[in-house]
Amino acid sequence: MTAVAEAKIKKRVLPSPVTGQEMVLVGVIAVLWAALAVSTPAFLTAGSIQPLLVATAPVALIGVGMTIVIITGGIDVSVGGAIMVCSVLTAKALVEAEVGLAVAVLLSVAAGALLGLVNGVLIAYGRVHAIIITFGTANLFMFLGLRIFGSGTVNGIPGTLAFFGRGPDGRTLGVPHAFLITVLITAAAWWWLRHTAGGRHFFAIGGDAQAARLAGVRVQRRVLLAYVLTGLLVGLASCFVIAQGTSTLDQSVGAGKELAVIAAVVIGGTSIMGGRGSVLGTLLGALLVQSVASGVTQLGWRSQLSDLFVGIFIIVAVGADLLRARARRNR
Amino acid sequence: MRPRFTAAVVLTTTAAIALSGCTKKNDTDTAASSGSGDKTYKVAFVPKLQGVPYFEAMNAGGKEAAAALGNVEWLYQGPTQADAAAQADIVRSYIQQKVDTLIVAPNDPDSMAPLLQQAKDAGIHVATADTDAPTSVREVFVNQATAQGIGEGLTDALLKEMGGKGKYAIVSCGQTAENLNAWIKVQQEYTKTKYPEAEIVDVVYAGEDQAKATQMATDLMNAHPDLTGLVGECTSSAPGVAQAVKDAGKIGKVFTVGLGTPQAMKPYLQDKSSSAAILWDVENLGYLTAWAGAQIAQGKPFAATNNVSSELSAVAYTEADKMLLLGPALAITDENVDKFNY
Numbered sequence: 001m002t003a004v005a006e007a008k009i010k011k012r013v014l015p016s017p018v019t020g021q022e023m024v025l026v027g028v029i030a031v032l033w034a035a036l037a038v039s040t041p042a043f044l045t046a047g048s049i050q051p052l053l054v055a056t057a058p059v060a061l062i063g064v065g066m067t068i069v070i071i072t073g074g075i076d077v078s079v080g081g082a083i084m085v086c087s088v089l090t091a092k093a094l095v096e097a098e099v100g101l102a103v104a105v106l107l108s109v110a111a112g113a114l115l116g117l118v119n120g121v122l123i124a125y126g127r128v129h130a131i132i133i134t135f136g137t138a139n140l141f142m143f144l145g146l147r148i149f150g151s152g153t154v155n156g157i158p159g160t161l162a163f164f165g166r167g168p169d170g171r172t173l174g175v176p177h178a179f180l181i182t183v184l185i186t187a188a189a190w191w192w193l194r195h196t197a198g199g200r201h202f203f204a205i206g207g208d209a210q211a212a213r214l215a216g217v218r219v220q221r222r223v224l225l226a227y228v229l230t231g232l233l234v235g236l237a238s239c240f241v242i243a244q245g246t247s248t249l250d251q252s253v254g255a256g257k258e259l260a261v262i263a264a265v266v267i268g269g270t271s272i273m274g275g276r277g278s279v280l281g282t283l284l285g286a287l288l289v290q291s292v293a294s295g296v297t298q299l300g301w302r303s304q305l306s307d308l309f310v311g312i313f314i315i316v317a318v319g320a321d322l323l324r325a326r327a328r329r330n331r
Numbered sequence: 332m333r334p335r336f337t338a339a340v341v342l343t344t345t346a347a348i349a350l351s352g353c354t355k356k357n358d359t360d361t362a363a364s365s366g367s368g369d370k371t372y373k374v375a376f377v378p379k380l381q382g383v384p385y386f387e388a389m390n391a392g393g394k395e396a397a398a399a400l401g402n403v404e405w406l407y408q409g410p411t412q413a414d415a416a417a418q419a420d421i422v423r424s425y426i427q428q429k430v431d432t433l434i435v436a437p438n439d440p441d442s443m444a445p446l447l448q449q450a451k452d453a454g455i456h457v458a459t460a461d462t463d464a465p466t467s468v469r470e471v472f473v474n475q476a477t478a479q480g481i482g483e484g485l486t487d488a489l490l491k492e493m494g495g496k497g498k499y500a501i502v503s504c505g506q507t508a509e510n511l512n513a514w515i516k517v518q519q520e521y522t523k524t525k526y527p528e529a530e531i532v533d534v535v536y537a538g539e540d541q542a543k544a545t546q547m548a549t550d551l552m553n554a555h556p557d558l559t560g561l562v563g564e565c566t567s568s569a570p571g572v573a574q575a576v577k578d579a580g581k582i583g584k585v586f587t588v589g590l591g592t593p594q595a596m597k598p599y600l601q602d603k604s605s606s607a608a609i610l611w612d613v614e615n616l617g618y619l620t621a622w623a624g625a626q627i628a629q630g631k632p633f634a635a636t637n638n639v640s641s642e643l644s645a646v647a648y649t650e651a652d653k654m655l656l657l658g659p660a661l662a663i664t665d666e667n668v669d670k671f672n673y
Binding site for chain 2: 040042043045047048051052055142146149151152153155156165166167168241244245246247248250251252253255256293294297298299300303304
């Protein structure tokens with residue numbers, strides 16, 4: 001086969017590098033930012049955009065893992081509980097053992113990976129739907145987290161993780177580290193999912209697990225990997241969460257984050273039915289949600305309006321996905 | 332089962348008579364002592380959520396009171412998140428257990444009211460502490476401080492730093508929290524009358540989420556470049572607004588006060604990103620709650636001024652709104668923060 005023919009086939013097989021949903025999201029975010037810039041002059045200043053990007057990072061980062069999980073046709077509703085376990089463990093290590101930045105990150109990531117492994121093993125080999133398993137583990141993780149909290153808060157957390165924080169230590173040349181790391185990981189995941197066989201197996205599993213198995217994809221291993229990856233990213237995101245929080249960590253940490261992450265994934269255009277999706281869209285979805293929340297506050301509107309907007313975005317995004325699916329079937 | 336049932340009937344009747352206020356004191360006393368001479372009263376307290384330093388300190392105070400009073404068994408259980416439905420389940424389980432007194436700090440006063448009615452129908456004495464359910468059948472509300480006292484305390488502490496003028500904003504938590512909203516109302520009115528040159532530019536709601544409170548405070552500072560003050564209305568947003576000021580490098584330009592627990596506020600009080608935390612002695616509040624629970628379980632009426640313990644020697648009770656008042660609000664600064672271990 002000639003190189004030209006090979007390239008032609010590749011072109012036919014690969015979807016376009018940027019999906020329609022992502023183009024729409026870029027447009028919506030651009031319009032929103034422009035509108036906010038006009039109505040509140042401070043919106044487009046560094047002092048406003050930098051914290052916004054920092055606040056986007058944890059949700060977007062976990063969203064990378066969640067996107068892969070949802071592409072395989074699964075879901076992980078235990079990430080909120082997992083954030084609680086990772087962050088309380090890490091915060092305690094920071095306070096009581098006075099560990100350094102690298103150790104803290106390693107500890108958090110290892111804890112997250114372990115929790116992800118529990119989910120992955122149960123889902124891949126237990127043959128029970130992911131929502132049931134992760135709903136169960138969500139409660140287990142919460143129990144574990146509360147036990148580690150031990151009826152108190154973790155006080156006096158030192159500034160060890162300020163590298164990921166909102167303050168001046170959290171930026172290089174004006175770019176917040178937490179957001180930069182998130183963008184890099186998103187880019188790597190995008191390339192991996194699109195251009196390697198291993199990455200594309202996730203789509204095959206989500207499209208038709210049986211067909212994927214017959215085609216030689218090791219379905220269970222791939223599924224296991226998706227949950228472990230999500231766990232790893234939860235671990236890293238928990239470090240971001242601690243860095244962005246105050247010097248006290250209380251048990252509300254992580255609460256409701258699973259829904260925020262799933263919202264970002266769905267708004268980003270990933271099909272909740274599996275088989276299709278993109279991590280780039282998830283990053284944009286998370287950015288849009290945080291921009292709306294900041295915008296509502298800066299405009300002086302009622303806080304609950306941001307919930308309303310996020311709800312509308314989700315419904316519109318899912319509606320668009322269903323329409324696209326219908327169009328494909330009729331083709 | 333039978334003796335307990337008899338005791339419950341006696342207790343309920345006694346309480347009903349005492350409350351309707353148409354008996355002579357002697358009758359109540361004899362009835363109470365004959366019906367339950369050395370009975371231990373089960374006093375159950377359901378906080379808004381369990382495991383936060385605030386309610387754990389109340390629990391510590393309640394335990395202390397139970398030990399001091401001798402005839403009280405203090406029960407304490409709350410939901411792990413400030414959720415009205417989860418709290419209702421715990422209240423129902425205490426009704427099932429037929430405790431003597433059930434005291435609640437309701438997450439949602441309106442949805443708690445019918446449950447308290449249920450408890451009363453089951454012969455249980457009901458009360459509220461920390462947060463009131465004003466429309467309910469509760470026999471007493473153990474109030475930490477009046478809305479007036481807290482609202483004015485917060486406003487005075489902040490405006491002292493702001494020089495009596497300027498723009499400030501409030502980061503509150505639950506949008507339906509009765510007590511927070513009552514304090515905010517006082518802050519708005521008091522600011523208008525006492526500090527005519529000051530203005531509250533916005534009130535936002537962050538839930539119990541610290542990170543969200545911090546982000547909202549950051550957004551508020553961006554939206555109002557001339558903002559010089561922020562109030563954190565609850566224990567999660569008080570450190571949150573201080574952290575936002577610290578991260579933005581605006582210590583000394585934007586002042587914050589808040590309703591924070593001492594240990595959580597300590598680093599911020601020390602680096603001056605927070606000027607003061609307004610609170611009350613939470614352990615004493617727990618002590619008073621347990622004492623009041625025992626009091627109504629025994630059908631004893633409250634006096635206008637009650638001698639509860641050596642630290643609480645003159646607790647005022649107002650008959651009109653059936654409220655016990657702990658005392659004036661307390662300002663915690665970097666000077667006295669070490670006195671509190673919660």
